[in-house]
Structure formats: C-alpha cells, structure tokens
Amino acid sequence: MLTRKQLELLELIDARVKRDGVPPSFDEMKDALNLRSKSGIHRLITALEERGFIRRLPHRARAIEVVRMPGGADAAHVATVIDGGAQAQPQAPRNAIKVQQIHALELPVMGRIAAGTPIEAISEISHHVAVPGSMLSGNGEHYALEVHGDSMIEAGINDGDIVVIREQTTADNGDIVVALVEGLEATLKRFRRMRGMIALEAANPAYETRVLRDDQVKVQGRLVGLIRSY
Amino acid sequence: MLTRKQLELLELIDARVKRDGVPPSFDEMKDALNLRSKSGIHRLITALEERGFIRRLPHRARAIEVVRMPGGADAAHVATVIDGGAQAQPQAPRNAIKVQQIHALELPVMGRIAAGTPIEAISEISHHVAVPGSMLSGNGEHYALEVHGDSMIEAGINDGDIVVIREQTTADNGDIVVALVEGLEATLKRFRRMRGMIALEAANPAYETRVLRDDQVKVQGRLVGLIRSY
DNA sequence: CGTAAAAGTTCACCTTAAGTTCTATGGACG
C-alpha cells in the first residue's frame, strides 16, 4: 500500500502532531527526511492523500491531518469517540485497535416530507444517517428528512431520497427549502420571492406553483444535500 | 491542521470558556496573545472557523463556541475507533467521552464519468468522500465517481453528483451500471439484456440507447448510491 | 429609549512563511 518513503513521512507527521500539536511544514518535513528539496515532499503528500491516509486543505499552511495509520481501519462499522465538547483526548481507549477519522456526521432523520403537495410532520426522529462533512456548512444545525412523492423529480429528487436540511429562516431565490405553509403544511419546494409574495414551485409540471403571502410561509430550512440508496 | 498561532488562540478560547464561562472578546484575545492589533485575531478566528474548530455568530459579541479540539473529535470530523469486534467500551470513560457509532466509510473518488455519451477515465484518486454504511452492501468493493453530463437526468442523476459504485462484473436488467464499451469508453447507463445483445439506455430522450454485442460491453460496477451537495 | 462604550469588521500596507510548479539531473534497470 505504501512505499517506504511514504510510510516514513506518514509516521513523521503523526509523531510531530503528537509532539507539537502542530503538523510540520514542507520545509520541516524535507529536513527531517534528509531531502534537499520540498518538491519531493509534495509528491509524497499527494500520494498519501490519494491513498486515504491523510486529509489536507490545499494551499493552506500546515493543513494536514492524519486520518489513519497503515494496517488501520477499513470497516463499515466503526465506533466513534466523541469528545464531550472541549477536552482533547488524543489517545484512544486501550482496547481500541485501529483508528480512522471519518469526515462525516450522524444526522437524525426527523421524518418524512411530502415533496409535492403538502403535509407530513417534522416530528420525531425515526433513525439516523451518516452525512459527509462536505455537505455541512460548518456552522448551523442540520437534520435529514425522507422525501415522499415525486413533485421535485425534475430537480433530481426522487421518492425515497434522504435530503439534508440546514436550519434557517431565510432563503434566496432559487433555493430549495422546507417551508411551513399556513402553520401546518411542511413542504419541500423551490423558493422564489416576487413583488411581495412568495412562490413555492414544484419541480414537476403536474404540480402547480403556489403563490402565497409573506406571512403564510415560514422557511424552516434549506436543502444542502441529498443521499440516495439503490 | 492548525498553525501554531491558530492552536494557541484555540486553546486560549477554550481555557477562557472553561474558566469564565464566557468566551473572550477580540481585545482580550489580542492582549493575551501579545498582539497590538485585533485585526490579526479576526483573521485567526476566521481561519479556525474555516477549519471547523469553532462556530460563531458574526457581529455578535463574544459569540464564539469551541466545536472541537485538535485530535479530539466532534462535529464534522470524528475520530473513529475501530473496536476489534468484540468488547466495546462499556464503562463511561474518565472524562466524559461519549461513544457514538458512525455508520460510514471513506471511499475514494476515482475520477469523473460521463453519464451520457462516452468516456472519461477511471484513473487516479482525486479525493475521498464519506459514504453512509446503509449504501454499502457489506461485502464487495466500492468506490465513487463524479458524474459529468446530463444523460441520466431522468433517473435523478444530475451533473456533478457523486455516485457510489459497487464493483461487479454482472448486472441484472434495469440496474444502472458503469460499463466499459469497446474496452475504452466508461459510461454510466441503465443495463438491459435482450436476445443476446446488451442495451445501454440513457435516462434522457436526447441520448440514444446503444445496443451492443455481448463482448463489446464489460460491466465494471453497479450503482448503489448517490450523494449530492448543493 | 437614546446614546456612549464595547465589540466586531474592514482595509491598506508590509514581511515572512509556506505551498506549488516546472525543469533539470542522475541513477537504476531492462
């Protein structure tokens, strides 16, 4: 899986992060591996990223994170240790064997939502889904809903899909939102504001656009992601 | 992941919140880090937010929250500990570490695939995505591809979507598959076998169904999931 | 409720640190 050099670099990064709390820069790595040019480091880093051992933010200084160590993790079920909120706890519990960082989060599926016509509650949690971190905007609360109906089908949202919603009370034109109409019907529609009114458009010609007064519509969240299983 | 300054500031905020119960103001942080201008703090805060370590409400006084600490896990980045299989950690660990199951796996994105017309390589890994375990069939290798083009649009597969593929060389009628045509074109199409020939149907009337001889088509995998970010 | 103080934001300017890219070099190898 890894060449000797790649492994060496991976172990170096891991050791430095543990020692300093801060990942090494390219220059520091180059010195530590006795190379004279950091372009070699660049290639090694790229290789490690491709193989899924580290994650990084391109062009960002010291933005490297070790995701797993060789021999490590690759199973579908993994136990995650979530730190209560603060208190870093670097070392894993003793009987843990392998560690992998997964860039994802479990979100509650709060129920079903009728995509086209109205109703179906945002009520109790039925279960949870893992959602890739890249879908989440960093700040803001998120939850998931199961789509029922075909009214958003032309937007590529099918019956049974899981949609990921970011809680927010405002929306821009063209956003797909979860809106509460008349205080009770929760629907998933495309949001458009026009001369004082709000239009909720379905993405299916069989459904009519509903134009409502400002006070009849309460935006509850915006669609930020979609997950479908076949 | 963090530079020294960023880490320093993060630890300061964390310590202050623990000590005072209230996050420090920009001026207080500036003094604590021995800076003469608070605009530097602003930039560090922005960097910490980008990297997902803190969450904040813009313009609000002292509205900063530490979401996670380096090495520690919370929010979008979660450290997963793979328990050997048996014994999980039954007893509540010393400093209130919560254990959560994340039912997901990081899959490599192997490149782009043209959904409609032909070609685009399954070549090197560009990056990784977390994929919910419910998508994975337990056994079998999986990988991900970025969809390019609109040929599968009526199946709810849009340009830019990430599709999750399970490696397999056979397919049932109606499956959506990654197929290698004539040994070089990789396409995402619906698979149908008819009287000794294989039909690869696009889900877009603008594209024609291609009917090919058995030996011209090699099934490489089957679509098992889809992930879309807005 | 209005206003002043406090807190957060933005900009311009600068220096240094860090990451990226491209081309050249030199050895291993068939």
Added chain:
DNA sequence: CGTCCATAGAACTTAAGGTGAACTTTTACG
C-alpha cells in the same frame, strides 16, 4: 542506450501574521 522515476533546484504564487486606523453594529446603561 533509452526509459522510468525519485531527487534537486529555483521561480513563482499564495497564505499567514502583524500593525494601525477608520468604520459599523451590538450591547449596556442611565
């Protein structure tokens, strides 16, 4: 003897960090 590939080197681009000042929004208080 040419190809492959890791290393080197340097040029280049961008990010990080620092400062000071003006400006806007919140928040607290009389």
